[in-house]
Amino acid sequence: MMKRTMDETEHSRRRFLALSGAAMAVVTLRSAEATPATMNAAMREVTGAAAVRAGKVKLEVPPLVENGNTVPLSVSVTSPMTAEDHVRSIHVFVEKNPQPNSGNFFLGPRAGRAQVSTRIRLADSQKIVAIAKLSDGSFWSATTEVVVTLAACTEEVI
């Protein structure tokens, strides 16, 4: 009797996982097509009219986050970091927080390595974009999707 109940539970759990997996795929597809205008506008403020190419930037965030209040984030850029060729700044944007800007980091050839790490808040499962500005004026980016189970910002303070 007990055995059957557990089997049923396990079965429904699998079904749920399969369904949520399908739902996630749908959300991912949709957001890849329709980036909210606010994030685009915030990115344009940094890049101006310049083209942003994918590449050079590595954005490390856990793909599944339990607590959106502190999400470790690390951005590194492939660059020799010399006076002639270095990373000037790194900008992090998120799609569904109340404000798209998350952090601007300014570095220079003295950094030796173009890498910054911090912890951010995520109000929802969403897309994160990191953009790097190089000394030649070009912009490079990396994008990643994060699933958040407990969102930040929404809880009430008592």
Added chain:
Amino acid sequence: MGSVLINVPKRAKRGDVIEIKTLMSHIMETGFRHTATGELIPRDIITSFSCRYNGEEIFRADLFPAISANPFISFFTTATETGTLEFSWIGDRGFSETATASITIE
């Protein structure tokens, strides 16, 4: 007021790329949250962080409400000379904190 943790290697060889880790205690109130009675809690965050190495700025960051409470920031620099690293955090409501760390180049 704020308590701070800084991790800088005490010694390094000239030309070494070293990692610097900083953590400043701060609530980082986003300004997007409400109390149970519906009142908006005003924003109270650190907005700017910078690091100077013997007076020259080597790293700077603009922080937004999306940065978690007790902001942790880590970055890299090239060890050039013996001296002092000065860290500065500036924020809402007149928040201003500084800290220093020394490094010896062998």
